[in-house]
């Protein structure tokens with residue numbers, strides 16, 4: 539930490555106090571609510587998570603209540619959020635916590651089933667007020683731009699991120715970095731002219747998103763690159779299968795293609811079903827009867 543770091547900290551926290559997003563999960567320090575929100579937010583947009591987060595907490599207000607729920611009920615409630623395995627990971631963690639209590643360190647949180655580095659750090663900072671850095675792609679981008687240090691190793695980025703977390707405000711700090719990355723210092727464009735960090739940021743006015751993408755080796759920068767339609771992904775087919783099982787309870791394997799009303803090729807359905815069974819998201823009975831896990 540040097541003088542510039544102190545100025546970066548003060549400027550970002552001041553901006554966050556005035557401009558930070560008011561989100562339901564930021565109004566609580568309940569570690570269970572924070573954990574639910576963080577797992578929902580991993581691959582789903584904030585606007586879609588907000589109503590689902592509140593509905594989830596109404597249905598299962600405590601970690602003990604969630605631990606006693608059936609996987610099938612969880613998957614039903616999760617329906618539409620995508621990446622259904624997240625619901626089962628949340629369930630596994632809830633059962634562990636209900637049995638043994640909440641860990642009180644970041645490392646202890648990371649040891650919970652299905653909880654990775656980011657989620658452990660987020661719960662540590664947001665719920666327990668521990669000095670932890672919830673390093674996601676937004677944080678990496680913002681920190682790299684501040685220091686004009688694109689290309690640092692993950693270990694170097696983590697060290698730098700942790701060094702900057704103010705011990706008196708780890709929750710506000712991590713939220714502030716997320717908000718800056720989501721609203722001003724975005725991957726596709728950096729709005730340096732209205733950025734509160736511009737005075738101290740070594741990349742102010744110099745960001746070239748295309749060059750950054752090339753340096754990170756990410757696809758999508760070329761003129762001919764075209765994003766894949768969601769309907770063409772296996773994730774879409776997996777979601778349709780789970781939705782059909784939520785609606786019907788169970789389906790004969792041979793009838794599964796007809797149970798999905800989108801005309802998806804049988805080979806794609808079979809492949810998606812195989813992966814769902816392997817991931818424990820669908821049970822296949824001895825007679826080929828498919829259902830969600832009980």
Ligand code: SF4
Pocket residue numbers: 680683684722723724728729730733734735736739740741742743745
């Ligand atoms: S000045 Fe520009 S590059 Fe630096 S943090 Fe702000 S938006 Fe990002």
